[in-house]
Every structure is written in structure tokens, then in C-alpha cells.
Amino acid sequence: MKQLLGVLATVVTLVIVVALVTSKSITADSPPRVTIPGQGAVLGSVAETLWTKQKFYSFRGIPYAESPSGELRFKPPVNRRPWQGTYDARNFGKRCPVITSVGKLNANQLQEDLEDCLNLSVYSKNLAAKQPVMFYIYGGGFTNGSASDHPPHHLLEKEIVLVVAQYRVGALGWLTTLTDDMPGNAPVLDLLLALAWVQKHIHAFGGDPTRVTIVGQSAGAAMSGALLLSPQTPEHYFKRSIVQSGAITAPWAINRTPYAQVQRICEALQCAKCEDKREAYNCLRQVDVLQLLRVTTEESFSPVIGDVQGVLPAEPQTLLRKFKRTVPLMTGFTKHDGTFVLATLYDILLAKYGSIAKLTVRHLANTLIDLGKDRTCLSNNLLLRMLFRPEILDTNNHTAAWPAYIDVS
Numbered sequence: 001m002k003q004l005l006g007v008l009a010t011v012v013t014l015v016i017v018v019a020l021v022t023s024k025s026i027t028a029d030s031p032p033r034v035t036i037p038g039q040g041a042v043l044g045s046v047a048e049t050l051w052t053k054q055k056f057y058s059f060r061g062i063p064y065a066e067s068p069s070g071e072l073r074f075k076p077p078v079n080r081r082p083w084q085g086t087y088d089a090r091n092f093g094k095r096c097p098v099i100t101s102v103g104k105l106n107a108n109q110l111q112e113d114l115e116d117c118l119n120l121s122v123y124s125k126n127l128a129a130k131q132p133v134m135f136y137i138y139g140g141g142f143t144n145g146s147a148s149d150h151p152p153h154h155l156l157e158k159e160i161v162l163v164v165a166q167y168r169v170g171a172l173g174w175l176t177t178l179t180d181d182m183p184g185n186a187p188v189l190d191l192l193l194a195l196a197w198v199q200k201h202i203h204a205f206g207g208d209p210t211r212v213t214i215v216g217q218s219a220g221a222a223m224s225g226a227l228l229l230s231p232q233t234p235e236h237y238f239k240r241s242i243v244q245s246g247a248i249t250a251p252w253a254i255n256r257t258p259y260a261q262v263q264r265i266c267e268a269l270q271c272a273k274c275e276d277k278r279e280a281y282n283c284l285r286q287v288d289v290l291q292l293l294r295v296t297t298e299e300s301f302s303p304v305i306g307d308v309q310g311v312l313p314a315e316p317q318t319l320l321r322k323f324k325r326t327v328p329l330m331t332g333f334t335k336h337d338g339t340f341v342l343a344t345l346y347d348i349l350l351a352k353y354g355s356i357a358k359l360t361v362r363h364l365a366n367t368l369i370d371l372g373k374d375r376t377c378l379s380n381n382l383l384l385r386m387l388f389r390p391e392i393l394d395t396n397n398h399t400a401a402w403p404a405y406i407d408v409s
Contacts, residue, residue, distance in 0.1 A: 032057045033086065034127065036201050040083040045090045047123075050153040059205065060121040060147070061093025064197040065190065067116035068168060073285050074175060074182040076309060077118055077193045093119035095146040096169050099293040114289050115172060120165035120194055122205045123152040130208040133161045135198060135238065137191060139218025139246065142301045143170045161207035165194035167223075171265065171284075171292055174301035176258045181281040184258065184307030188226050192311075195227075195237040213240040217334060219302075221246030222253040226303055228327060229319040230311045245333040248303070248316045255302045268295040338409025342368075345409070361401045362393040368408045383408055 032044045044059040065077035072078060095101050096117035102110075124131065134155065138145045147164040155162050167173065167190035176184030199209045216224030225248030227233050228241050247253065255261065259277070262284070266274035269291065271283030284292065305312050312319070345368065349356055356364065362384075369383050384393075387404040398405075 031090065032059075032127065034059065034204050036062075036204055038082060039080065039201070041086040042089040043086050047153070049157045051157055054125060054157065056123055056125040056152070056156045057127060057205075058121070058123050058152070059089040060091060061119045062087065062089050062122065063093065063116075063119045064165065064194050065118035067113050068118060068172070068186070069113055069115035071285075073115065073172065074186060074281070076183060076186065076189045079193065080118075089121075092121065092146070092148040093117065093166070095148065096166055097172065097289055097293060098144050098170055099290075099297055100144075101146075102290055102293060110290070117146075117166055117168070118190055118193075119147070120163055120197065121147045121152075122202070122207075123156055123162040124206045125156060125159065127204075127206045129159075129206040130203070131159055131161050131206055132211040132213065133163060133198060133202055133207040133209070135163045135165070135195065135212055135214045137167075137214060137216040137220035137223050138164065139216070139220045140169060142174060142187070142219045142303075145169060145219075161202060161205055163194075163198055163202070163207075165191060165197075167191050167194075170301055171296040171299065172289070174255065174258075174303070175262055175265070175284060176304055176307065177262055177277040177281060178258065178304070178306055178308060179277055179281070180308060181278065182262070182284075183309050184304045185226070185309065185311040188223060188230070188303065188311050189309060191223060191227060192233060192237075195233075199237060210236075210239070212238040213242060214238045215242040215244070216246065217244045218246045218337065219253075222248045222250060222303070225249070225253075225316065226312060228329075229316055229323060231313065231319075232309060232311050235325060240328045240330075242330045244331075245337040247331075249320070252300075253302055254316070255300075255304050258304045261299065265292075265296055265299065333407075336406055338406045341409040342405055356398060357396050359398075360394050360396055361388065361398060364398065364405065365393070365401070365408065368405060 032046065033041055034044065035041045042059050042062055044057050046055055047058045048055050063080045065080055066072060068075065068077060094114065094117045097114045102114060136150060138150050147166050150164050152162045167187040169187065173187040176182045178184055198212060202209050214224050214227060221243035224241055224243050229248065262280050263274045266280040266283050269283060269287055271280070273279035303312060305315060346356070353359060365384060365388055387407055388401060392400050
């Protein structure tokens with residue numbers, strides 16, 4: 001009996017020791033390592049949430065596509081080849097190039113492949129679970145943005161896996177001749193490939209590929225709408241959608257004159273025969289990244305209708321009328337999201353009038369509302385009545401009207 005008790009005591013001791021070691025390994029700050037089938041291993045880091053200080057795993061800058069440079073510039077993205085060894089995912093990958101970020105690079109960094117930016121970041125509290133997945137699509141006016149601008153420390157308070165995928169922006173993303181050379185809507189295709197990556201690999205990070213929600217903000221909301229309506233999006237890629245402060249049906253979300261833009265940029269680069277689509281493509285494909293960015297700083301970019309890959313084969317309103325799926329959709333806008341537009345308008349009005357104190361709230365409100373180009377004027381009247389208090393409309397009390405100005409913007 002004594003021997004049996006001794007054996008039991010030893011077993012209990014071993015169980016306790018193993019439990020302590022296992023518990024410590026989950027909460028320790030030792031870097032986590034995950035093997036992605038068919039790709040390779042990634043080394044992450046441990047971080048904590050902002051409010052409750054919960055530990056979570058962070059894997060940043062994981063490449064999901066080959067560099068869209070050289071022959072692949074303007075083309076649909078290509079799956080990343082497997083890598084040897086362990087990929088260091090403790091730091092963010094390259095941002096997709098914009099003039100403000102490239103201008104801060106040193107001489108050695110400028111020699112690197114600046115276009116090798118199609119990477120994603122994954123954040124998870126439990127690598128062995130099957131948690132719902134939030135696939136976040138950031139905004140930036142289709143010309144800016146990166147995963148590093150959108151840290152996870154608030155969202156990981158919840159039991160989710162967060163994925164933030166980078167996509168091409170500006171000229172390198174949106175320029176198109178609507179031909180095989182420059183098919184169009186490359187950034188949406190980037191996100192489709194990233195969503196395919198999620199379906200294949202998110203289980204390795206504790207995510208459930210059958211419970212993916214795409215969440216877009218501003219330009220990202222428009223891209224969420226494009227993904228939702230596109231006949232190129234497999235139905236199983238996501239189950240729900242949240243769109244904030246934007247829509248694919250908005251006037252600013254579609255470029256109606258894509259080839260005129262290509263010609264304009266081609267001529268700014270002093271290339272020959274810019275009226276010829278193949279010649280224009282050859283010019284834009286070979287030009288230095290920094291040079292291309294410099295001549296497009298004043299350009300605006302957005303998705304196009306009729307791209308070669310069929311991402312948006314028709315007007316969004318037409319695709320919406322033909323839409324047959326049932327997808328739970330949440331819409332709204334983020335607080336103070338209109339401050340960017342309002343700040344720009346304020347500068348214009350200041351230059352024109354010298355002081356907005358000379359303007360009534362009604363005048364400034366109508367100026368903002370008219371930017372929406374509502375041909376029926378129905379929303380114009382609704383916005384004026386819903387957002388602005390009647391007693392301040394004919395005053396210059398712009399301080400009281402400030403929240404309404406922001407919401408209109």
C-alpha cells in the first residue's frame with residue numbers, strides 16, 4: 001500500500017509540474033512559432049491588449065504574394081512561394097510605396113524592392129482555438145495606408161483573430177488601360193488573394209475560416225463593397241460584412257476616366273506615344289518607383305468598371321440589383337471621420353472669404369451638402385433637417401454646428 005501511495009504521489013507531482021510548465025509557456029514572453037502548411041514557419045512576438053493587459057500573439061508582415069514589381073507591376077497578384085527556414089514576423093513588412101513614406105528612406109533602403117509590400121499581419125490570443133476572424137480593410141483614399149497604421153491592441157480585447165492585409169495603393173495599384181497589360185482593380189485582387197490565404201491558413205493561428213467577417217473603413221469600406229458585389233469573390237471567403245464611412249456606390253469610389261489618367265501620367269513622365277495603350281504600359285511598367293510617385297502626387301485613384309478580371313463588370317448599383325446572396329451587413333460611420341474633408345474645405349473657404357465668421361451656418365452647411373452631388377436634392381434637405389438645429393441655421397454660430405459639419409463631411 002505504501003508503495004502504491006508513493007507511486008500515486010509521484011504521478012500527482014509530475015502532473016502538477018507539467019501543468020505549471022504548460023501554463024507558464026502560454027503566458028511567457030518567449031516568441032511563438034507557427035508552421036504554415038505549404039509556406040513555411042513564422043516567428044512572432046507576444047504583446048498585450050490596451051485595457052485589460054491580456055496577452056496575445058502577434059505575427060506581422062507575413063508575405064502572401066510575390067512582389068508586384070517588374071513584369072508583375074499592375075498585374076494580378078501571384079501566390080508567394082514557400083520560404084526556407086523561419087520567417088521573422090516580429091516586425092511589420094514594407095509599406096506599399098507612397099511618396100511620404102518613400103521620402104523618409106535612406107540610400108540603402110531605396111535600393112531595395114520597394115514594391116514588395118503584399119504582406120499581412122495576424123493577431124490571436126489562442127493559437128489552438130477556432131475563433132471568429134475579423135479581416136480589416138483600412139482606408140486612405142485609395143492612395144495611402146498600411147497594416148502598421150492599424151494596431152490590434154483594442155480589438156484583441158475580444159475573442160477574435162484579427163487579420164490586416166496590405167494592398168497596392170495609388171498609381172501602382174489603380175492605374176489601368178483595361179487591357180491584359182494593365183487589367184485594373186489590382187488592389188481588390190490583392191485582397192481576394194489575402195482572403196484565399198485566410199481560408200487556407202488561418203486555422204494555424206486559431207482562426208475559424210468559416211466565420212470570417214470583412215470590415216472596411218472609408219476607402220476600405222468601398223473595397224469591402226466591391227468584394228461583396230464582385231462575381232469573382234467565392235461565397236465562402238466571408239460570411240458577414242461591416243462597412244464604415246464609405247460605400248462602393250459613392251461617387252468618389254469609381255474612376256470614370258481611367259485611360260485619360262494613364263495618358264496624363266504617361267505624358268508627365270515625358271514618354272512617347274502615350275495615346276497607344278501598349279506604349280503607355282511599357283513606359284509606366286519600366287519607370288522608377290520614386291519618379292512615378294512624384295508625378296502622381298496630385299492624382300486621385302479609385303476602382304474602375306469593366307476590368308479585365310471581372311471584379312466589377314458593371315456599375316455597383318447594377319450588381320446590387322442582381323445580388324442574390326444573403327449576407328448580414330452592418331453599416332455606419334466612424335466618429336469624426338469627416339474632419340479630413342472639413343479641414344480641406346475650411347482652407348478653401350478661408351482663402352475665398354477671409355473668415356468663416358462672415359458665413360451663416362446654412363451657407364456653410366449647404367456648401368458641404370452640395371459636395372454630395374445629389375441630383376434629386378432629397379438627401380440635401382434631409383441632412384439639413386436631421387443634423388442642424390433650426391435655431392442656428394441663420395447665425396454664424398459655427399462652434400455649435402461643428403459636430404453636424406463633421407457628420408455631413
